Amino acid sequence: MENRRAKVRDIAAETGVSIATVSRVLNDHANVSPRTRDLVLQAVERHQRPTAPDGPPRTVYVRCPYLLTDYFGLIVSSIAETLRLHGARMVLDAGEASQGSDVLAGLPDEPGVDAAILILPPEDDERLVALSRRGFPFLVVDPRTAPPPDVPSISAAHLSGARALTSHLVRQGHRDIGVIAGPDVWLAGDARLAGHHAALAQAGVLPSPHLTRHVEPTIDDGVRAAGELLDGGGRLTALVCFNDKLAVGALQAAHARGLRVPEDLSVAGFDDIDLSRATRPALTTVRQPLQEMGRLAVTQLARVLDGHRPEALHLELSTTLVVRDSTGPAPA
Missing domain, CATH: 1.10.260.40 (lambda repressor-like DNA-binding domains)
Known part of the structure; x- marks a missing residue:
């Protein structure tokens, strides 16, 4: 048993x-x-199947040109564990220093590397297409821009997640909602903004461009952007942040201005990393299936290496709204 x-x-x-x-x-x-x-x-x-080896283990190059913090660390750890279950080895290229290096062009000629998983690759579409045309098997996790049609990718359902989050605030009576978004050239950010606008439209509210800030997804940028929105002269009752670190910065900005959360201001994040449960109050957020994305990436890549064509090239995994204490009814 x-x-x-x-x-x-x-x-x-x-x-x-x-x-x-x-x-x-x-x-x-x-x-x-x-x-x-x-x-x-x-x-x-x-x-x-019999466990006797029928050849050398496959080696998968995993590129994550960012610090392996909670977000990227969960994806990479999940990929590593699943590759081990498949009997494959992992070559990891991580850290921000590798962002400027042109590694994709040389991947097909790398000795002993059978395939690759690219996490939020900074390269443009032309380089991804060029790699695909050389017949090198690879898959993109959390694409930065819309992936080319023939490049397989896995991401979260950002639009529906953001729509669920803003709908939750609308049901609480919020209409004056500020948005702290990620960089404006970021596919996930565009989808989340579209989901936010869709929820507002359903409530008959027109989105206000002056209530949106596009910043890097850091706590410091969250503090700055939230301060600008809160000091802008409007009467905001809620802030939607497109990752949990931005939301932590928004909590700090609210506290510095004597605003109570959620009595005076509701604050929400996105991702549901460990940090979201450590704040006071704990963050309402949207849970991304980060570990599932890593597991499915390996499974899809293994199918390709076994000679099967993926049934779907672009997969979106569902997100989950997690309501905690940082959101509440809009103040009268």
Whole structure:
């Protein structure tokens, strides 16, 4: 029984679905989509194959040209664990120093590297397309810009997540809502802003460009942008921040102005990193499936390396609204 539970956990980690979903497939329950059922059954088949090696282990180059903090660290750790389950090795290229290096052009000629996973790559579409045309298998996680049609990618459902967050505030009576967004050339930021506008439109509220700030996603930038919005002469009742670090900065700016959260001002974030649970009050936020993104990236890449074409090139994983204490009814 213990071995069966361990196998179920391994298959769940390898496929990026929950343990409950794996159990439903193994018990032949009807309420599982055909695509998910096939994915799980293929993983089960791999686990039942003889374990004798039939060649050298595959090596996957993982590029994350950023500091491996909580956000990127969760994705990279999940990729590493899932590659290990697949019997593959990982070559990690991480840290901001690698942002300026042109590594993509040389990847197909890198000895012993079979494929790559690129996390939020700073390279433009032309370089991604050039890499794809050379027949080198790779996948993009959390693309910065809209990925080219033939480049596989995995991201979160940013638009629906932001729409759910702003709808939550609208139901609380908020109409004067400031937005602290990420860089204005960021695909995720554009999608989140669209989701925010959609929720406002449903409530009959026109978005106000002067209530939006585009900044780098840091706590210091959150402090500065929130200060500008709060000191701008309007009567804001809520601030929506497009990551949790910006929201922490907004909390600091509100505290410096003697504003109580959420009695005077509601503040919300996005991502649901550990920091969101450490603030006082704890942050209302949108949970991104960061670990699931890493697991599914490896699973999709493994299918490509096994000679299968991905059923969907651009996958969006659902997000979850997490309501905590930093949001409340709009002040009268």
